[in-house]
Each structure stands twice: as C-alpha cells, then as structure tokens.
Amino acid sequence: MSLTLLNVIVAVVIAIAFAAANAAYLVWAERRGAARIQRRPGPNINGPFGLLQPPIDGIKLMTKQLMIPGGADKILFMVAPVLAMAPAIMSFVTIPFSENIVARNMDIGVLMIFAFASMGAMAILLAGWGSRNKYSVMASVRAVSQNVSYEIPMLITAITVIMVNGSMDLKAINLAQAGGFWHWNIFPSLQSPLMPVSFIIFFICSLAETNRAPFDLGEAESELVAGFHTEYGSMGFGLFFMAEYANIVIGASLTTLLFLGGWGCPFGLFPGVWWFLLKIYLLIATFIWIRWTFPRTTIYGLLNLSWKILIPISLFNLLLTAGFMKVF
Amino acid sequence: MGGYFSDIFYGGKSLLVGLSITFREFFKPTVTVQYPYQTIKMSARFRGHIELLADDTGSPKCVACGMCQRACPSSCISLDSVSVDIEVDGKVKKKKVLSRYDLNFTTCSLCGQCVENCNFGAIDFSKEYNLASTRKEDFHFDLLDRLKRLEEKKA
Numbered sequence: 001m002s003l004t005l006l007n008v009i010v011a012v013v014i015a016i017a018f019a020a021a022n023a024a025y026l027v028w029a030e031r032r033g034a035a036r037i038q039r040r041p042g043p044n045i046n047g048p049f050g051l052l053q054p055p056i057d058g059i060k061l062m063t064k065q066l067m068i069p070g071g072a073d074k075i076l077f078m079v080a081p082v083l084a085m086a087p088a089i090m091s092f093v094t095i096p097f098s099e100n101i102v103a104r105n106m107d108i109g110v111l112m113i114f115a116f117a118s119m120g121a122m123a124i125l126l127a128g129w130g131s132r133n134k135y136s137v138m139a140s141v142r143a144v145s146q147n148v149s150y151e152i153p154m155l156i157t158a159i160t161v162i163m164v165n166g167s168m169d170l171k172a173i174n175l176a177q178a179g180g181f182w183h184w185n186i187f188p189s190l191q192s193p194l195m196p197v198s199f200i201i202f203f204i205c206s207l208a209e210t211n212r213a214p215f216d217l218g219e220a221e222s223e224l225v226a227g228f229h230t231e232y233g234s235m236g237f238g239l240f241f242m243a244e245y246a247n248i249v250i251g252a253s254l255t256t257l258l259f260l261g262g263w264g265c266p267f268g269l270f271p272g273v274w275w276f277l278l279k280i281y282l283l284i285a286t287f288i289w290i291r292w293t294f295p296r297t298t299i300y301g302l303l304n305l306s307w308k309i310l311i312p313i314s315l316f317n318l319l320l321t322a323g324f325m326k327v328f
Numbered sequence: 329m330g331g332y333f334s335d336i337f338y339g340g341k342s343l344l345v346g347l348s349i350t351f352r353e354f355f356k357p358t359v360t361v362q363y364p365y366q367t368i369k370m371s372a373r374f375r376g377h378i379e380l381l382a383d384d385t386g387s388p389k390c391v392a393c394g395m396c397q398r399a400c401p402s403s404c405i406s407l408d409s410v411s412v413d414i415e416v417d418g419k420v421k422k423k424k425v426l427s428r429y430d431l432n433f434t435t436c437s438l439c440g441q442c443v444e445n446c447n448f449g450a451i452d453f454s455k456e457y458n459l460a461s462t463r464k465e466d467f468h469f470d471l472l473d474r475l476k477r478l479e480e481k482k483a
C-alpha cells in the first residue's frame with residue numbers, strides 16, 4: 001500500500017516537474033522562434049541565448065500579489081487555474097515515453113487522456129464565469145463552443161486509429177507500430193488509405209483543443225483584452241500558461257503515439273525515449289511555426305472548419321476504414 | 329460541391345505557401361538593432377533640438393546678434409551677451425561675447441527658422457534623441473554649457 005502511494009507521489013512529482021520545465025522552456029523557444037520568424041533576436045539578455053529568462057519570469061510571477069477582482073466569485077476564480085493545470089498533469093501519468101518509461105499504463109489510456117483534456121474546457125468556462133468580466137465570459141463562451149466542436153473530429157480520428165490497432169492502450173498501439181516508418185499509422189496501409197488525412201485532421205484538432213493560434217479565440221487579445229484570463233495576475237495567470245504548454249506537450253505526445261509510431265525509430269534502429277522526445281519536439285516546433293505564420297481565424301470560420309470540413313471527412317474516413325477492415 | 333473541394337484545396341495550398349514563407353524568413357539574418365547596446369546613425373536631415381556650433385578654437389561661433397531669438401515663432405530661445413575688451417593689433421577693442429544661450433525645448437516646434445536665420449552658421453540641429461523625462465524642467469537646455477561640455481570631452 002505504502003509502496004504504491006510512494007509510486008504515485010513520485011510519478012506525480014515527475015509529471016509536474018516535466019510539465020513545469022516544458023512550460024518554462026517552451027515559452028522561451030516560442031519567443032525565440034517568433035523572433036527569428038520576425039527577423040529579430042528575441043530574449044537574449046539574461047544568460048546565454050536568454051536561457052535564464054524563463055526562471056526570471058517565473059520568479060516575477062510568483063512574487064506578485066494575487067488579486068481577486070471585486071464582485072468575482074472567489075471560489076470559482078481560485079479553482080479555475082488549478083482545474084486547468086491538474087488534468088494536464090494527470091494526462092502525463094498514462095503517456096508512455098518508451099516501452100518502460102510510463103507511470104501507469106492503462107488499457108483505456110486514450111479514453112483517459114480525452115476525458116481529462118475535456119476538463120480543460122471546464123477550467124476556461126469557470127475562469128470566465130468567475131471573473132465577472134464581460135470579456136472573460138465572451139471568451140469562455142467561444143472557447144467552450146470551440147472545444148466542443150473540435151473534440152468530435154478529434155475523437156473520430158482517434159477511433160479510426162483504435163479500430164485499426166484494436167486497442168485503447170497507448171502502449172499496445174505503439175507496439176503495433178514498431179519497426180520502421182512504414183508500420184506507422186499515418187502511412188497508407190491496407191486498412192485505411194486516408195490515414196494521412198486523418199493525421200492532418202488530428203493535428204488541426206489538437207491545435208484547436210489547446211487553444212493555440214490560429215485558433216486562440218479564447219484569448220483573442222485584439223478583441224477581448226486577454227480573453228478568459230483577463231482578470232488573472234501572478235501565479236493564477238502562470239498556471240493557465242503552464243497548463244497551455246502542458247496541453248501542447250500532451251497534444252504532441254498523443255499525435256506521436258497515435259500516428260507517428262511513438263518511441264519507435266523510423267528505420268527500426270534503437271527504439272527508445274529519445275525518438276519519442278525528438279518527435280514531440282518536432283511537432284511542437286511545428287505548433288510554434290504555425291502560430292507565428294497564420295492570423296487568428298474568426299469564430300465562424302473556426303466552427304465552419306470543424307462542422308463542414310473536419311467532421312464529414314473524418315466520418316468518411318471512419319466508414320472507409322471500417323469497410324477496408326471488413327473486406328481485407 | 330465542386331466549390332467545396334476546390335476551397336479545401338486552394339485554402340490548404342495557401343496555408344502551405346504561408347508556412348514556406350515563414351520557414352525561409354526563419355533562417356535570414358536579423359534586421360533589428362539592439363537598442364541600448366547598439367544605435368543607428370541618425371540621418372543627415374534628422375532634427376534634434378538645436379545646438380551651438382564651435383569654431384576651430386573651441387569657442388562658440390555665435391556673435392550674439394539675436395537673429396535666431398527674433399526669428400523663433402515660439403520664443404524658445406533666450407540669450408545674453410557681455411562686452412569684453414580684446415586686443416587686436418595692439419589696440420583695445422570692444423567685442424560682444426555670448427554669455428548665456430537657453431533653449432526652452434518644451435515649446436520648440438523644430439521648424440528650423442532659427443537655423444535658417446543665423447548668418448554665421450552658428451547653430452544647427454543636434455542628433456540628440458534620448459530625451460525622455462517626467463519633468464518639464466529637464467527640457468530647458470543651457471546650450472552654452474552643453475557646448476562647453478562637448479568641447480571638454482573632445483579635448
């Protein structure tokens with residue numbers, strides 16, 4: 001009993017540390033990347049290449065006073081950032097980084113990650129509602145409608161993968177993809193020729209689910225001040241920020257695990273955690289690249305994209321996959 | 329229905345074009361200046377506040393004729409002179425020497441009338457632009473003192 005409790009604590013501490021370190025240094029990577037794309041140097045004063053910027057930002061956020069706006073719902077206001085962060089941490093528990101590095105492998109891993117991911121929308125809703133600020137409320141309305149509409153195509157594509165591999169266990173899904181890139185779920189196999197399209201749909205949905213630009217309507221600065229976290233300062237804001245980046249890491253991990261062969265090497269050599277990390281950071285680099293390339297969409301464009309394009313195509317792919325699996 | 333698929337196709341294509349542009353920009357050198365550490369040279373026609381110019385001996389070229397003061401539409405310039413005795417070829421002569429030259433930069437419109445009206449080429453626009461302050465007193469410049477300090481630094 002005590003041993004399992006210890007295991008749990010160690011796993012959660014490692015997950016929190018991993019999430020925090022990632023959040024800190026992804027902000028740095030994001031700012032440097034944005035700067036390069038805009039042909040400026042980015043943060044480069046503190047430490048070599050500005051590498052001391054994230055800890056300094058963290059200290060700044062932590063030393064600030066926590067303000068609760070007058071008239072806000074105190075409990076909801078305080079709970080929301082924690083509720084944003086906690087599911088993100090929990091999802092790390094079941095993500096297998098390699099065959100042996102996984103805190104708790106579950107045979108319903110995919111389901112669990114999706115269940116926790118949808119709690120993120122809840123946090124945004126509570127943050128907007130609790131702040132008693134019209135911009136925050138509008139932003140949370142948008143964010144929730146966005147999360148609802150993008151969860152559907154995301155789940156449908158995930159179901160396609162689950163059908164092909166016959167398991168919801170992330171480890172099993174990856175073992176089925178082992179041994180070279182031609183085994184990966186993204187590449188057209190006999191089961192489903194439209195799998196690359198599924199991959200793109202899944203990727204777009206994970207952009208939208210993590211509220212990343214060009215789908216960051218929940219914090220559209222140009223129209224809604226700062227969206228749902230307008231009223232948050234100090235570590236409340238810090239937690240939302242960390243949750244956003246933790247969700248990005250989870251989105252990239254899930255995309256890697258479901259489509260890109262997880263910790264397997266493209267050529268079947270030395271499978272291990274390094275390949276997994278390489279793949280997720282490449283995907284995250286793409287996230288950053290996309291953010292600094294495209295302008296923010298409108299809410300109509302966003303919902304149209306989901307309901308008119310992503311959902312029909314992913315449904316079609318689901319049926320096609322089912323047909324192929326029946327025939328072959 | 330045909331429009332539906334061509335929209336997806338051309339939309340996707342334009343997204344890829346956008347991505348390729350930012351990808352290429354990523355590897356190009358930066359074009360910005362690291363301001364407090366690096367500064368760019370101000371162009372020849374940049375107008376900072378006016379400054380007095382010195383002759384070869386380091387004293388101001390200004391003969392205190394007061395044309396600039398009269399030309400200024402905003403009355404920013406005020407100057408004073410004293411007459412001193414100097415010896416030229418063994419004879420004692422009186423000469424007007426500038427003793428004070430103040431510029432009230434808070435009302436200056438950088439119109440250039442003062443520079444235009446000086447027949448002795450004694451004033452010009454400086455290239456000064458680091459002029460931020462929370463007190464308006466900081467924008468009353470003693471230009472004679474400024475010139476003296478600049479000359480000392482040069483020497």
Ligand code: SF4
Nearest residue numbers: 400436437439440442
């Ligand atoms: S630039 Fe114009 S306003 Fe300024 S001191 Fe000269 S004459 Fe006056």
Ligand code: SF4
Nearest residue numbers: 390391393394396446
């Ligand atoms: S017009 Fe020229 S010479 Fe005359 S007082 Fe002004 S700066 Fe001096």
